[in-house]
Amino acid sequence: xxxxxxxxxxxxxxxxxxxxxxxxxxxxxxxxxxxxxxxxxxxxxxxxxxxxxxxxxxxxxxxxxxxxxxxxxxxxxxxxxxxxxxxxxxxxxxxxxxxxxxxxxxxxxxxx
Amino acid sequence: xxxxxxxxxxxxxxxxxxxxxxxxxxxxxxxxxxxxxxxxxxxxxxxxxxxxxxxxxxxxxxxxxxxxxxxxxxxxxxxxxxxxxxxxxxxxxxxxxxxxxxxxxxxxxxxxxx
Numbered sequence: 001x002x003x004x005x006x007x008x009x010x011x012x013x014x015x016x017x018x019x020x021x022x023x024x025x026x027x028x029x030x031x032x033x034x035x036x037x038x039x040x041x042x043x044x045x046x047x048x049x050x051x052x053x054x055x056x057x058x059x060x061x062x063x064x065x066x067x068x069x070x071x072x073x074x075x076x077x078x079x080x081x082x083x084x085x086x087x088x089x090x091x092x093x094x095x096x097x098x099x100x101x102x103x104x105x106x107x108x109x110x111x112x
Numbered sequence: 113x114x115x116x117x118x119x120x121x122x123x124x125x126x127x128x129x130x131x132x133x134x135x136x137x138x139x140x141x142x143x144x145x146x147x148x149x150x151x152x153x154x155x156x157x158x159x160x161x162x163x164x165x166x167x168x169x170x171x172x173x174x175x176x177x178x179x180x181x182x183x184x185x186x187x188x189x190x191x192x193x194x195x196x197x198x199x200x201x202x203x204x205x206x207x208x209x210x211x212x213x214x215x216x217x218x219x220x221x222x223x224x225x226x
């Protein structure tokens with residue numbers, strides 16, 4: 001993996017269902033992995049910054065896991081609600097004071 | 113607490129004109145960055161800075177200049193605007209104290225080049 005890649009590009013989920021999506025990043029020279037939530041017409045808001053292999057972070061119904069050896073992170077949303085509709089971005093850092101590079105995002109639509 | 117402030121919010125330019133997008137933060141963050149957002153492309157890094165007097169190129173630096181004379185301000189300059197620079201521009205800042213610091217984003221500047 002040379003760049004930060006996110007899948008799927010877009011996702012439609014029924015309200016109340018749980019869902020997850022993936023961020024793949026270069027596993028060499030890993031420093032940190034960021035997740036952001038981005039609502040239309042607003043600015044991105046930080047969800048998590050993860051640094052340790054095997055780490056899991058949680059904020060309400062949203063959680064994330066990190067595998068630095070294989071270069072992937074999962075974001076999970078439990079019991080999707082309409083307010084979860086947004087684009088979810090991940091970003092990777094290789095070293096301290098280095099570039100923070102984003103993937104293209106996963107656009108999540110929650111269906112009522 | 114104002115956070116990250118970007119001005120202007122909207123701007124229309126003609127091809128060849130120059131302008132400066134302003135970004136200021138009041139959180140004493142050392143690390144600042146500029147991104148552009150284009151449909152289907154996510155956020156692409158233009159330039160970034162780890163402190164006053166230090167700047168470096170990102171993924172798409174061509175056509176843009178930056179400087180960092182103070183910790184608070186990180187202006188982005190378009191010397192000769194081109195239609196390909198029509199985009200929404202976001203400025204962000206963060207602490208450098210450790211790897212677990214998130215970026216804080218401004219509200220964006222929507223720029224149209226005619």
